[in-house]
Amino acid sequence: MLIKENIQRILLRGNIAPVMLFILFIASILAKSIYNPDGYVSADSANFLSLAKNISEGNGLYLTNFFAPQGKMFFAAWPIGYPVLIFLVSKIFFVSEFWAVKILTLLSLAAIFFFLKKIFSENTILFLLLLFFASMLEVFTYSLSETIFVPLLLWFCYEIYQLENGKKETLRYIRLTFSVCALFLTRYVGVVSIGVLMYFIIIALKKKNIREVVSLTSVILFSGIFIVLYLYNNKLQSGYFTGMPREESPQTLFVLLKEIVQAMVFQLDVIFAGAFSLTNDPKVKTLLYAGTLLLTGGIVLYFGRKILSIKSASTKVHQRENIFDMGYVSRIFLITGAIHFFSLIVLRWFYYYGILGFRYLAPGFFLLCIGMVAYVLERINDEQKSVLKKMVFTLAFVSWFITVPVKTVLINSSSEHPTYFSFLNELEKQYASLKQNTLVGCGEAHLLYSRLDCQGVLPLSGLHNAHTETLPEYIERLKKSSAEHVVIKIRHDLDGKGFDKSVLEFMERHRGETFVSVR
Numbered sequence: 001m002l003i004k005e006n007i008q009r010i011l012l013r014g015n016i017a018p019v020m021l022f023i024l025f026i027a028s029i030l031a032k033s034i035y036n037p038d039g040y041v042s043a044d045s046a047n048f049l050s051l052a053k054n055i056s057e058g059n060g061l062y063l064t065n066f067f068a069p070q071g072k073m074f075f076a077a078w079p080i081g082y083p084v085l086i087f088l089v090s091k092i093f094f095v096s097e098f099w100a101v102k103i104l105t106l107l108s109l110a111a112i113f114f115f116l117k118k119i120f121s122e123n124t125i126l127f128l129l130l131l132f133f134a135s136m137l138e139v140f141t142y143s144l145s146e147t148i149f150v151p152l153l154l155w156f157c158y159e160i161y162q163l164e165n166g167k168k169e170t171l172r173y174i175r176l177t178f179s180v181c182a183l184f185l186t187r188y189v190g191v192v193s194i195g196v197l198m199y200f201i202i203i204a205l206k207k208k209n210i211r212e213v214v215s216l217t218s219v220i221l222f223s224g225i226f227i228v229l230y231l232y233n234n235k236l237q238s239g240y241f242t243g244m245p246r247e248e249s250p251q252t253l254f255v256l257l258k259e260i261v262q263a264m265v266f267q268l269d270v271i272f273a274g275a276f277s278l279t280n281d282p283k284v285k286t287l288l289y290a291g292t293l294l295l296t297g298g299i300v301l302y303f304g305r306k307i308l309s310i311k312s313a314s315t316k317v318h319q320r321e322n323i324f325d326m327g328y329v330s331r332i333f334l335i336t337g338a339i340h341f342f343s344l345i346v347l348r349w350f351y352y353y354g355i356l357g358f359r360y361l362a363p364g365f366f367l368l369c370i371g372m373v374a375y376v377l378e379r380i381n382d383e384q385k386s387v388l389k390k391m392v393f394t395l396a397f398v399s400w401f402i403t404v405p406v407k408t409v410l411i412n413s414s415s416e417h418p419t420y421f422s423f424l425n426e427l428e429k430q431y432a433s434l435k436q437n438t439l440v441g442c443g444e445a446h447l448l449y450s451r452l453d454c455q456g457v458l459p460l461s462g463l464h465n466a467h468t469e470t471l472p473e474y475i476e477r478l479k480k481s482s483a484e485h486v487v488i489k490i491r492h493d494l495d496g497k498g499f500d501k502s503v504l505e506f507m508e509r510h511r512g513e514t515f516v517s518v519r
Helices: 002-013 017-035 043-056 080-094 097-132 134-141 147-165 170-186 189-207 209-240 254-268 282-307 330-351 358-377 380-414 418-433 472-481 501-509
Strands: 062-064 072-074 438-441 453-455 485-489 514-517
Touching: 017 080, 017 097, 017 418, 017 472, 043 062, 043 080, 043 147, 062 189, 072 209, 080 097, 080 147, 080 170, 080 282, 080 330, 097 134, 097 147, 097 358, 097 380, 134 147, 134 358, 147 170, 147 330, 147 358, 170 189, 170 209, 170 254, 189 209, 189 330, 254 330, 254 358, 282 380, 330 358, 438 472, 472 485, 472 501
Parallel strands: 438 453, 438 485
Antiparallel strands: 062 072, 485 514
């Protein structure tokens, strides 16, 4: 009887539910990454793992690049924060870089839980469920800097929340400065957090709060100095402020608008993300997204009508009738999320940094979701809150079910390699035969961290570039490198990825071979 009462007390306090969600989330991303041939290691992920391994082996902040003057390239295309953290975790816990990423993800999730608990206390579980939306599940499964960027965004919002809550001690502004610098060190787009601070400076000016204006301006000044010095060092080391020339968007205005609209619509499809990993057929992708988007809309409409059908308790003091009258909690998250979300869209309008998708937009969208839920909570009574929680739980559960068990089984069943480790073991056997200082055409991303002395280069794809590279052009480019040996890896998973027909025909002609020597 005593045990039963203790269990009920724990459940009522809500202490066990966050722990259960934490365990489920960790188990889900481990299952997704292990039971996936690629291990959810993208090209960017491989660069992060490669730099972490290079640091570990005493090679500094450089990656092998046979097209660079000295055969190596200073790591500046991305900030160094994430790979340095991977290196530190791998050393502290004596694990490989792959497992260091998973430990780092676990620590990031713990930080997210901590900040949400600090800000939302009794409604923590409601906001934790937002992590189970598809885009967040996908992002945290990949070995990407967004896994650190999200908790840093929450830290940034938490410090502003404390300032808005009247806690304006000097140490708070120092921590806010560190949070801005940390965001920038994780992703260059973190610099837009300065835009958020400018918004709150304007608010402070309207309130004639000169002390806060001066304090926030100091935060911008000191973090700005750090950012300028960091970018200047990049310029000295690599010749570019962000490590490489940033190409203008190659698409026409119509195609770019279409991509932006698609990206925004896909973010609204909270129960599905990453159709590209299931199929390369554009028609099937469209059907998958359309079906799950309709399901998302159906769930929201069903519970939305139930919320509206419940008569509001007008006696509630906290309710707000003016839709533009926001509480400071919802305002912080909505402003920060919107500035991050739309700054990426504006940047994509002028420069090409990749196809807009769940990866780039997920952090900002996550903050927008938090802000919107907080905004609604400010306006509804307890009965309506109960329905809102059911809606978020339903969306989270359906998203988890489709993204984890269903998607994992579909990917695993269509692959000859049951796990990431068996796939990597096979690749390492193939790469072991390569001579030192070899440039590998069409090499998998995993080559970057399994052989630090080698480099993989793909042909230019029509999906990501204005020009689709033909086989002769591609081979000519490979030969211009300073590599001692140049080979092309024979792969049969390039169909539907925008590569030129001549490249695919070359792969078919050499079916059964592993590498074809070019030089």
